[in-house]
Amino acid sequence: MQFPIRPEMVLIDVDGTLVDSVPDLTFCVDAMMQQLGRPPRGEAAVRTWVGNGVERLVRRALSGTLDGEPTDADFDRAYPLFLELYADNTSKRSHLYEGVREGIDWLAANGYRLGCVTNKAAQFTEPLLRDLGIRDAFELVVSGDTLAEKKPSPAPLLHAARQLGVAPDRALMVGDSVSDVKAARAAGFLGIICMSYGYNHGQDIRSAGPDAVIDSMTQLPTLLSPATD
Template structure:
C-alpha cells in the first residue's frame, strides 16, 4: 500500500456503530404513526444511503420502497426529532477506532470524515464520542449539492487539502463508499464489520479489506 497524503473516512459502519440510535429513533417514529416497529436487525440492513432513504425503508419495509408522499412528509420530521434526541446515546466506536485514529493523526495528519448523515447529527455524534478533533474537515450528506457515491464530497476534501486523487485514500464499509472512491479516482480500504445491506464487502472491488480498524497500522507505511 502506498503512503497517502490525505486519508478520508466514512463514519457510520466504519468508525461508529450508530445503528442502535437509528433503530431506536425509527421505532419511536413508527410508534407515533401507529405503525409496527422494525427493530435493530432490519435497520442494520437499511442504513448507508442517508436519512430520507432510511425513513422510506422503515415505512415500507423495503430497500427501494416509496411510501405515500403525505406519510413521508409526516414521518420525516418525526424521525429527525427522535434521532436528534437520542443521537450518540447508544452509538459506540468500533474496536480499534480510537487507537487507529490516534496513529493516523500522528503519522498522516491530513484526515477527513465523509458521511451521508445529516450535518445536524454528524458533528454532535463525533464530539460525543470524542473523535471530532482528529479531522481537519467533516463533510456531511447535506454539506454539498451531492453525496456519496457522487465523487463531490471526496474531491471537495482533496481541494481543501490541495491533494490529488492519487495522493488520497478512502476508508469505508460499503459498496457506496467503493463507488465514491472509484468515481473520485482514489484507492479504498474497506472494513468488513460495517453496513453493506447484508452483502459481503469483499465482492465490492475494494483495494483491501480489514477486520479491525487498527489493522491500518499494518497496511500503511510510515
Template sequence: MYSGDVSDIKLIQFDLDGTLIDSVLQLWQAVNQMLIESGHAPVAEQHVRHWVGNGADMLVQRALTHALGHSPSAALQHTARALFDAAYESVASQEVVLYPGVIDTLSQLKQAGKTLALVTNKPYRFVPKVLAATGLDQYFSLALGGDSLAQKKPDPAPLLHVCHTLNIAPAQSMMVGDSENDVLAAKAAGMAVVGLTYGYNYGKDIADSQPNWVMNNIAGLVELLRPH
C-alpha cells in the same frame, strides 16, 4: 480506479456509521419512534442494520415501505422524516459505541502526519454532536454530512470536495468505509479504498464491491500506511 503507490497517501477520508461507530441502536430507536408515531408497528434491529447507509431520507423510505408494503407518498415521507429527525436528535449522541481500535488507529495515523477527514451520508446537523460525544472531533481536519453538498456518496463529489478543500490530490487520498457506497465513490474519484467487513452493507460482502483492500479491523490501516 486507483493505480497509485500507497506510500504516497497523505489524506485519509473516513465514513462514520459502520466504520468508526456502531450507531444502529440509536437509529433503530429513532426509526421505531417514527413508525409508532406514524401508526405502524416497530421493527427488529436487524432490519435497520440492513437499511442504513444512503442517508436519512432513504432510511425513512425503507422503513415506511416495509411498514406499508409499498413506497410512501411524498407527503407521508416528508412528515415521517421530520418525526425521525426529532427522535434521532434526542438519542444520536447517547451511548454511541466506537468499534475496536478506532481511537488508537486515528491517533497513530495523525501522529504519522496523515490528514484525516470525515465523509458521511448522515445529515450534518447530527455530526458535530456525535463526534464530540465520542471524542472523534479532534482528529478530523474537515467533516462533511450527507447534505453538506448537493450530492452524497456513492457520488464522488464529497470526496473530491475534501481533496480540493484540503489541497491534496485524489491520487494521494484514500477512502475507508464499510459499504459499497464508499467503494463506488472512491473508485469514481480515482482514489484508493479500504473496505471494512464489520459495518452495514445491506447484508452483502464488502469484498463483492472490490475495494483495493479488505480489512476485518480498522487497525490494519496503520500497518498498510506505515513507511516500509
C-alpha cells in the same frame, strides 16, 4: 495494489466505519413507527437499511423494503417525527467500533492528514463525532448536506481533496459500503479500504472490489507506511 502505501490524506466514513450508530437509529425508527401507529422494525432490519442518509432510512422503514417508496403523505408525516427523535438520540446508544481510536491515533501520529466524509447530515454528524470524542482528529468533515450530491457521487471526496489541497491520486478512502467504493473509484483516489463489519445492505463488501478489507482499524499499520522522519 501493492501495499504498504503512503497517501497524503485519508478520508474516513462515519456510520459502519467509525461508529456503530444502528442502536440509536433503531430506537428512533421504532419510536417513529409507534407514533404512527405501526409495528416496530427492529435492529436487524435497520442494519440492512442504513448508509444512504436518514431520509432514505425513513423511506425504507415506512415501506419495509430496501428499494420501496412510501406515499408522499406518509413520508411527510413521518420524516419530521424521525428528525425530532434523532436530534435527541444522536449518540445516546451509538459507540465507536473497537480499534477505531487506536487507528486514528496511529494515523495522526504518523502524519496522515485526516478528513471525514459521510452521508449523514451535518446536524447529526458534528454532535455525534464530538460526543464520541473524535471530532478534533479531523481537519474537515464533509456531511451529507454539505454539497448537492452524496456518495456514491465522487463530489464529496473531491471537495475534501480540494479543501485540503491534495491530489485525488494521493488520497485514500476508508469506508464500509459499495457507495464508498464507487465514490473512491469515480474520484480517482489512490485506493479504498473497507471494514468487514460495516453496513452494506447485508452484502459482503468484498464483492464490491475494494483494495483491501480489514476487521479493525488497528490493522491499518499493515497497509500504510509509517512516518519516515
